[in-house]
Amino acid sequence: MKQLRALFQRVTGLFGSTSRxxxxxxxxxxxxxxxxxxxxxxxxxxxxxxxxxxxxxxxxEQTSQAYRERSTLPRLEEILQDLRFALRQxxxxxxxxxxVIAVLSLGxxxxxxxxxxxxxxxxxxxxxxNPATLVSVYESMPTCPRCNVSYQNFLDWKKSxxxxxxxxxxxxxxxxxxxxxxxxPVPGVRVTDGFxxxxxxxxxxxxxxxxxxxxxxAPHTVLIAYSTWKTRFNGDPNILGKPVTLSDTSYTIIGxxxxxxxxxxxxxxxxxxxxxxxxxxxxxxxxxNLFGLARLRDGVSLQTAAVDVSAIVSQLAxxxxxxxxxxxxxxxxxxxxxxxxxxxxxLMLLGGAGLLLxxxxxxxxxxLLVRAESRRREMAVRSALGASRFRILRQFLTEGLLLVAxxxxxxxxxxxxxxxxxxxxxxxRMLGGMPYLQQLSLNPRVLAFAAILSLIAAIxxxxxxxxxxxxxxxxxxxxxxxxxxxxxxxxxxxxxxxVVELGIAMILLTxxxxxxxxxxxxxxxEIGMNSDHLATVHVTTSKAYSEDAKEMALExxxxxxxxxxxxxxxxxxxxxxxxxSWDMSTRIKVAGRPWNGERNEVPxxxxxxxxxxxxxxxxxxxxxxxxxxxxxxxxxxxxINQAFAKVYFPGEDPIGRKISYALSKDTVEIVGLxxxxxxxxxxxxxxxxxxxxxxxxxWASFDLIVRTSQAESALLPTMAAAIHQLDSRxxxxxxxxxxxxxxxxxxxxxxxxxxxxxxGFAAIAVLLSAVGLYGIIAYSVGxxxxxxxxxxxxxxxxxxxxxxxxxDAGGLILLGIASGLLGSIAATSLxxxxxxxxxxxxxxxxxxxxxxxxxxxxxASLIPAHRAASVNPVETLRAE
Amino acid sequence: xxxxxxVWQGTxxxxxxKTIESMGPLHGYGIARRIEQTSGxxxxxxxxxxxxxxxxxxxxxxxxxxxxxxxxNRRAKFxxxxxxxxxxxxxxAQNWQQTTAILARFLAPxxxxx
Numbered sequence: 001m002k003q004l005r006a007l008f009q010r011v012t013g014l015f016g017s018t019s020r021x022x023x024x025x026x027x028x029x030x031x032x033x034x035x036x037x038x039x040x041x042x043x044x045x046x047x048x049x050x051x052x053x054x055x056x057x058x059x060x061e062q063t064s065q066a067y068r069e070r071s072t073l074p075r076l077e078e079i080l081q082d083l084r085f086a087l088r089q090x091x092x093x094x095x096x097x098x099x100v101i102a103v104l105s106l107g108x109x110x111x112x113x114x115x116x117x118x119x120x121x122x123x124x125x126x127x128x129x130n131p132a133t134l135v136s137v138y139e140s141m142p143t144c145p146r147c148n149v150s151y152q153n154f155l156d157w158k159k160s161x162x163x164x165x166x167x168x169x170x171x172x173x174x175x176x177x178x179x180x181x182x183x184x185p186v187p188g189v190r191v192t193d194g195f196x197x198x199x200x201x202x203x204x205x206x207x208x209x210x211x212x213x214x215x216x217x218a219p220h221t222v223l224i225a226y227s228t229w230k231t232r233f234n235g236d237p238n239i240l241g242k243p244v245t246l247s248d249t250s251y252t253i254i255g256x257x258x259x260x261x262x263x264x265x266x267x268x269x270x271x272x273x274x275x276x277x278x279x280x281x282x283x284x285x286x287x288x289n290l291f292g293l294a295r296l297r298d299g300v301s302l303q304t305a306a307v308d309v310s311a312i313v314s315q316l317a318x319x320x321x322x323x324x325x326x327x328x329x330x331x332x333x334x335x336x337x338x339x340x341x342x343x344x345x346x347l348m349l350l351g352g353a354g355l356l357l358x359x360x361x362x363x364x365x366x367x368l369l370v371r372a373e374s375r376r377r378e379m380a381v382r383s384a385l386g387a388s389r390f391r392i393l394r395q396f397l398t399e400g401l402l403l404v405a406x407x408x409x410x411x412x413x414x415x416x417x418x419x420x421x422x423x424x425x426x427x428x429r430m431l432g433g434m435p436y437l438q439q440l441s442l443n444p445r446v447l448a449f450a451a452i453l454s455l456i457a458a459i460x461x462x463x464x465x466x467x468x469x470x471x472x473x474x475x476x477x478x479x480x481x482x483x484x485x486x487x488x489x490x491x492x493x494x495x496x497x498x499v500v501e502l503g504i505a506m507i508l509l510t511x512x513x514x515x516x517x518x519x520x521x522x523x524x525x526e527i528g529m530n531s532d533h534l535a536t537v538h539v540t541t542s543k544a545y546s547e548d549a550k551e552m553a554l555e556x557x558x559x560x561x562x563x564x565x566x567x568x569x570x571x572x573x574x575x576x577x578x579x580x581s582w583d584m585s586t587r588i589k590v591a592g593r594p595w596n597g598e599r600n601e602v603p604x605x606x607x608x609x610x611x612x613x614x615x616x617x618x619x620x621x622x623x624x625x626x627x628x629x630x631x632x633x634x635x636x637x638x639x640i641n642q643a644f645a646k647v648y649f650p651g652e653d654p655i656g657r658k659i660s661y662a663l664s665k666d667t668v669e670i671v672g673l674x675x676x677x678x679x680x681x682x683x684x685x686x687x688x689x690x691x692x693x694x695x696x697x698x699w700a701s702f703d704l705i706v707r708t709s710q711a712e713s714a715l716l717p718t719m720a721a722a723i724h725q726l727d728s729r730x731x732x733x734x735x736x737x738x739x740x741x742x743x744x745x746x747x748x749x750x751x752x753x754x755x756x757x758x759x760g761f762a763a764i765a766v767l768l769s770a771v772g773l774y775g776i777i778a779y780s781v782g783x784x785x786x787x788x789x790x791x792x793x794x795x796x797x798x799x800x801x802x803x804x805x806x807x808d809a810g811g812l813i814l815l816g817i818a819s820g821l822l823g824s825i826a827a828t829s830l831x832x833x834x835x836x837x838x839x840x841x842x843x844x845x846x847x848x849x850x851x852x853x854x855x856x857x858x859x860a861s862l863i864p865a866h867r868a869a870s871v872n873p874v875e876t877l878r879a880e
Numbered sequence: 881x882x883x884x885x886x887v888w889q890g891t892x893x894x895x896x897x898k899t900i901e902s903m904g905p906l907h908g909y910g911i912a913r914r915i916e917q918t919s920g921x922x923x924x925x926x927x928x929x930x931x932x933x934x935x936x937x938x939x940x941x942x943x944x945x946x947x948x949x950x951x952x953n954r955r956a957k958f959x960x961x962x963x964x965x966x967x968x969x970x971x972x973a974q975n976w977q978q979t980t981a982i983l984a985r986f987l988a989p990x991x992x993x994x
Contacts, residue, residue: 002940002964009939023957024931027908030956031927034909037952056927063928070932070939 013072014080024067028060082398089399096371100364101407106764107360108411108453113418114353115449118346120440121339127260129200135302136265136337137167137292137309138330143585143601143687146330146337149292151275151282153316153324157292160312163305164294166198171290175246175271176540176731182724183731185540188246188271189263196223198295205229206240206255214274221274222251226259228270246271248543262435264338265291285323286587286663293334306331322663326599339436345754348831352508356761359504361457363768365464366497370779372396372465393466400462408454415450416442425753427744494776499816501769506820506853507827508762513845514828515755518835522751523742527579528677530616534738535712536577537719540701542729548632552695555608558704561722567710572614574607575699579742582680582687587662590648600662602644603679604690606697612639612674614707622655622672630693637693639672644688668692683747683836705738712737747836754834766853769816770860777809778864788868789876798869805868809861816857817850892933894976897942897969900961905948907956908934934959942968
């Protein structure tokens with residue numbers, strides 16, 4: 001306690017030392033006076049009295065020193081002294097200080113921000129109980145490796161498996177919710193009753209589904225998301241038991257899910273109901289519409305589970321050869337199925353940020369080195385005055401730590417800003433599928449990462465100048481000051497640093513170049529249609545249109561209404577938009593050919609006759625559908641694409657040929673052959689597609705595609721309003737132009753995002769390395785100004801001086817680019833999977849990147865070269 | 881002339897506290913003289929060493945200081961005992977007595993084994 005008090009006093013004693021010194025001096029003075037008075041009283045002469053008093057007091061200096069040491073903490077005081085000195089040094093050189101801190105916070109900021117994303121997406125465990133044993137279960141087919149599960153198969157798996165403690169199924173659903181503002185489509189999920197128990201999630205209000213609540217006989221019940229409860233129901237505490245009408249069916253709300261609950265595979269969903277009564281798809285073994293979610297039994301590995309499920313799948317294939325032939329299964333950790341796709345991109349970005357940080361550190365190291373070089377005289381003087389080696393080392397350490405500390409703080413702020421900015425740049429639709437990013441924050445893990453970076457940087461930055469120190473030669477330094485041939489170390493070491501910087505900049509530039517080229521290729525891939533001037537909305541009809549005739553009438557009315565909007569040229573309907581997915585496939589066989597149950601999976605698109613002309617597709621042979629054919633009572637017809645013809649009718653004319661669905665005898669006649677339209681993702685290869693007239697299949701929801709001669713985005717609100725005007729029970733959603741859909745499609749977005757980020761990293765890297773090169777050339781010009789002066793005085797041409805300097809710079813640039821080329825090829829082959837139709841060793845990219853970097857570097861070295869060439873020999877020689 | 885002993889480490893604080901207790905508020909010079917007198921001039925006290933010791937006691941809160949006037953009207957810093965100082969003195973005096981008693985027993989002439 002009393003030690004603590006004393007310590008506190010001593011710490012506060014660090015401040016206000018002058019008044020304390022004065023106090024002691026006064027006290028000692030009064031002591032002497034009192035003593036002298038006594039001595040005089042004893043009869044001494046005044047001189048003798050003073051002498052005796054001083055003698056007995058002992059050395060005043062020692063006393064003061066002991067007093068000073070006692071009144072503060074000497075160690076701490078020295079550190080504070082170092083710190084004050086460091087601050088003064090840094091403040092005296094604001095250009096240097098600001099540069100170092102700016103470069104450091106850029107490097108730190110990028111690395112920390114990207115790490116925060118990596119942490120949120122890949123490191124942070126999923127917010128479920130014991131997430132390591134949760135797995136996703138898929139069916140797998142040659143055309144669709146991660147496919148949905150058929151409900152009938154799921155039931156068999158659930159019954160026969162010995163590896164899961166729970167196996168649940170869930171499927172997408174979209175409900176039509178009646179709201180005061182009209183019917184709105186809201187995202188929902190249908191799950192088996194044990195879904196939430198398996199995840200280990202319990203509602204914060206109400207109850208979970210009980211076992212058996214998923215059966216058709218149970219009442220219709222629904223759980224709602226927390227945000228839905230808050231926004232749609234105003235957080236009503238008496239919400240439980242209230243009815244809600246979803247797609248014309250009344251459900252009872254039985255619970256509210258916790259606010260932190262998320263299920264990334266579905267993205268945002270508002271209503272969670274049970275599977276309840278199997279729909280028309282779920283009663284058929286051929287129809288795959290659900291996803292499997294399971295928890296591994298204790299001690300069961302992923303491999304064991306895969307083997308067990310495979311055995312069941314093989315058994316089912318034998319038992320139901322018509323439907324289950326060639327099917328297999330795939331089990332993945334839930335985390336893998338959630339973030340597996342963006343892992344390589346995030347890791348690449350982390351690598352890029354790491355390289356940027358490295359270049360920043362190298363840059364700062366060379367700045368520190370050059371500073372240490374110019375402070376040699378100061379250090380020599382300090383050690384001549386008795387400063388120990390350790391004390392001088394500590395001075396550098398203090399300065400390094402101070403820079404890193406300030407840099408880290410700014411770096412964290414930069415990281416925070418960058419994170420918020422990047423989050424804002426992610427389209428909402430995509431963010432919904434990445435709920436883990438909601439927890440993006442500077443959490444303890446991210447802070448620990450930042451601390452490790454700072455520590456490494458601190459060690460690096462205090463050792464770099466010390467390196468110079470260890471080479472020091474006191475006498476030489478004192479006599480030579482900061483001129484002469486002493487820049488050798490800096491020139492040797494500093495040049496290596498610049499080569500490293502140029503090399504790294506080259507790697508980042510190549511990465512950005514490849515990603516950019518890949519993005520360009522992706523956006524210019526042949527999609528078989530003209531995507532300009534196309535506007536689309538998704539329309540969901542209601543029960544009132546369940547009869548074929550009524551829906552056909554509705555389609556006609558909508559088309560006529562759209563046609564009446566000024567500028568509209570044509571209107572089409574399809575069950576799915578192009579450039580979206582290759583899903584929704586069917587199995588076919590070619591009539592007149594032997595069929596032994598092969599799986600001929602072909603995506604089917606049901607489209608109105610105007611579909612192809614509206615999109616601007618090209619007809620290869622035959623004809624498009626006629627309006628009269630667009631009717632369930634008319635003979636079945638189909639149009640195929642070139643990929644279809646290549647696979648099923650190689651070297652034959654498909655027009656007039658007949659095909660049929662695998663499990664049906666009715667035939668469909670092929671009437672047309674169209675050039676390939678990209679139905680699936682931009683980066684996927686074309687596949688066989690079967691087009692059928694929309695009304696021969698008839699869907700209760702469809703996409704409306706409109707071609708206009710005017711700005712298509714302006715048309716979107718008009719379209720939605722017009723449809724609502726026709727019937728307020730029709731729900732309209734997902735209004736977007738075709739170009740938006742393509743630009744914002746997942747592959748395009750991911751490509752653009754990574755190209756932009758790596759491009760940003762590369763731009764900073766080029767800037768830093770150019771500055772680094774400028775630094776070393778400028779320094780060497782400064783060092784050699786005497787030599788240059790002599791050369792000019794002896795008659796050297798200015799151009800020769802230019803050559804002299806640029807030859808030095810050129811050597812460094814060549815070396816940097818050459819090493820960068822090697823590094824680039826090594827680094828970019830790691831990102832091969834992220835590139836679309838570009839090879840990692842793409843010659844044009846490598847060449848143009850080299851030229852770009854060389855130009856930037858040459859520009860940076862021209863400035864000092866120019867300065868060297870304009871050296872005035874008289875002045876330099878006199879200055880010596 | 882009898883050889884003067886140096887002040888042992890740690891005992892100076894105790895002497896200072898005891899001196900202030902018996903004399904009341906006192907300045908540094910007074911404390912130094914009083915310690916010398918009490919020791920029967922057997923202690924050689926370098927007056928200068930007294931001040932860091934006083935500072936330490938003050939930092940620990942055992943004594944408090946105040947500028948005032950001496951008996952012959954000289955300005956001087958007077959030290960007085962705080963409540964905490966009084967307690968510390970009691971405790972340390974007791975410790976010291978115990979230590980000396982134990983040492984005295986060790987140093988006492990050993991009794992012949994009977």
